[in-house]
Amino acid sequence: MESSSLPSSSAQEAYTLGRAVLQGLKAYGARELFGIPGDFALPFFAEIESSGVLPWYTLSHEPSVGFAADAAGRMHGSLGVAVVTYGAGALNMVNAVACAFAEKSPLVVISGAPGMSERGRGLLLHHQVKAINSQQIIFEELTCAQAIISDLEQAPRQIAELLAACRDQSRPVYLELPRDLVGKACGAVPMLPPPPVDQEVVSACAEETLSELKAACNPVLLVGVEVRRFGLEDLVASFAERLDLPVVTTFMGRGLLAESPNLIGTYLGMAGNSEIREMVETSDCLLMLGVLIADTNFGVSERAIDVRRAILACDQRVELNFHRYDPVDMGAYLENMLALAPKAPGKPRCFTPIPVAEIPTLVADDQPLDPGSIIATLQKAFDEGGLMPIASDMGDCLFSAMLLEHGPLVAPGYYATMGFGVPAGLGVQAAVKQRPLILVGDGAFQMTGWELGHCRKYGWNPIVLVFDNHSWEMLRTFQPGKSYHDLDDWQFHRLAELWGGRGAICRTNAELDDALQSALKDEEQFHLITCRLERGVISPVLRNFVDSVRKLSRG
Numbered sequence: 001m002e003s004s005s006l007p008s009s010s011a012q013e014a015y016t017l018g019r020a021v022l023q024g025l026k027a028y029g030a031r032e033l034f035g036i037p038g039d040f041a042l043p044f045f046a047e048i049e050s051s052g053v054l055p056w057y058t059l060s061h062e063p064s065v066g067f068a069a070d071a072a073g074r075m076h077g078s079l080g081v082a083v084v085t086y087g088a089g090a091l092n093m094v095n096a097v098a099c100a101f102a103e104k105s106p107l108v109v110i111s112g113a114p115g116m117s118e119r120g121r122g123l124l125l126h127h128q129v130k131a132i133n134s135q136q137i138i139f140e141e142l143t144c145a146q147a148i149i150s151d152l153e154q155a156p157r158q159i160a161e162l163l164a165a166c167r168d169q170s171r172p173v174y175l176e177l178p179r180d181l182v183g184k185a186c187g188a189v190p191m192l193p194p195p196p197v198d199q200e201v202v203s204a205c206a207e208e209t210l211s212e213l214k215a216a217c218n219p220v221l222l223v224g225v226e227v228r229r230f231g232l233e234d235l236v237a238s239f240a241e242r243l244d245l246p247v248v249t250t251f252m253g254r255g256l257l258a259e260s261p262n263l264i265g266t267y268l269g270m271a272g273n274s275e276i277r278e279m280v281e282t283s284d285c286l287l288m289l290g291v292l293i294a295d296t297n298f299g300v301s302e303r304a305i306d307v308r309r310a311i312l313a314c315d316q317r318v319e320l321n322f323h324r325y326d327p328v329d330m331g332a333y334l335e336n337m338l339a340l341a342p343k344a345p346g347k348p349r350c351f352t353p354i355p356v357a358e359i360p361t362l363v364a365d366d367q368p369l370d371p372g373s374i375i376a377t378l379q380k381a382f383d384e385g386g387l388m389p390i391a392s393d394m395g396d397c398l399f400s401a402m403l404l405e406h407g408p409l410v411a412p413g414y415y416a417t418m419g420f421g422v423p424a425g426l427g428v429q430a431a432v433k434q435r436p437l438i439l440v441g442d443g444a445f446q447m448t449g450w451e452l453g454h455c456r457k458y459g460w461n462p463i464v465l466v467f468d469n470h471s472w473e474m475l476r477t478f479q480p481g482k483s484y485h486d487l488d489d490w491q492f493h494r495l496a497e498l499w500g501g502r503g504a505i506c507r508t509n510a511e512l513d514d515a516l517q518s519a520l521k522d523e524e525q526f527h528l529i530t531c532r533l534e535r536g537v538i539s540p541v542l543r544n545f546v547d548s549v550r551k552l553s554r555g
């Protein structure tokens, strides 16, 4: 594989390892970093600050660092970066990295580590678990490539291969920097090209796919997150238009192709709209682009989609008609098909979006809130002032978000971890410099909601809606009648002021409408709006989802 050095070799001499890593990150697409220092990571943090190569943001708890970096990467469609210390720091971030791996997010994990000169003294070093490489072994399971720098000659190449793996596979990678090497001289990290495209495989695959699509009576394009990860949304939109294909997203892919005139809606199996379900499940040629074959995407479909008969393009390969093309770069595949497919004669078909479920028209009255009226209030605000990027946590807030108009959304739709919403929202704001909307349940807010305290320092101003039902309601829906799902009344909104934001509590539609309008008018600070919901009051989407899962598990 060819490589070119960045920058020129004369500049290489002036580099330290720390600086080379930072320049490499930037060259491979990182735009900022998130972290929490610790003594093993202090030398690298010093380089981060003194070099000024990338802006950095510190948060309070490592899971949040991972979620924020993951969300920033998802928004950019390129590398997110999390910098932590050895042991207590890195191991605290395991769940967030697992989420990024499962959901194919390109997250670079950088951990400080004991210095080379400290190893082999026969002493246990603080933060060490069992052996000096225990941490690396743990991260092997959560990342697609790992590098522990021990030799400064090898380092530039090792780092380049690591960052290229992150970029090309869109999965997390793990880099360990011994603290006594960070300030040592090191060459620049070379820029490695993406893996070569095997044109023969790609064009044969493109031809076969096109002939299947042409022969079909009701082809459908189902899109998933990989399309965003590899920056292919525009290409997919052009392809859908060229072939006049209806486009449906998976649950995880919600938010993709929001601008495309071919977009119809989101497939949620039995939990979603029946017209979309019918269209997807009876399609005689379902082209699945970049979708995860996972239970949240397909598990509530009574297995009505026979994935062996559909065309599945993901993970750099395409499967159809009981055979597989491998490797297939998705961008090249789409470009080939576009080049081969003539423009359809006549007027293009007109596709009408179909909502997951009807939302009520907002009546700003004294009725108690329910998830439907929260969504109606939000939708009204979006209709008047434009869409905001959304970060959602797991819980009914995510199912409710399916009722909003399609727009940019980051959420742990497959891995389903709680605690993602607030830090992810901060990551979104750092990445795209737009005010985000954060949707979060009270249970999830108890995990990472405190990170809002960083808004004042960084000038962030998210609008946060807490679905405050004093309950782990999603679990209660699956398993009614248990008292361990009860949560206490934490009055989160009262803390907002102490943290440099504004708080409000709303019990009715009219109160929420007011609070949201004031939040939208005030861009100076974050707004934390507690939406009080009675236990048992859930969105129709969650109700259908739980009923479908129950029905299926009964067989």
Ligand code: TPW
Pocket (backbone or CB within 6 Å): 394, 395, 396, 397, 416, 417, 418, 419, 440, 441, 442, 443, 444, 445, 467, 469, 471, 472, 473, 474, 475
């Ligand atoms: C890190 C298990 C899935 S949903 C849920 C739990 C505990 C309740 C969520 O309560 P919340 O939202 O946030 O108040 P709502 O709408 O249901 O009331 N630990 C982690 N992740 C998951 N998914 C769980 C436990 C879980």
Ligand code: MG
Pocket (backbone or CB within 6 Å): 441, 442, 443, 467, 468, 469, 470, 471, 472, 473
């Ligand atoms: Mg709750």
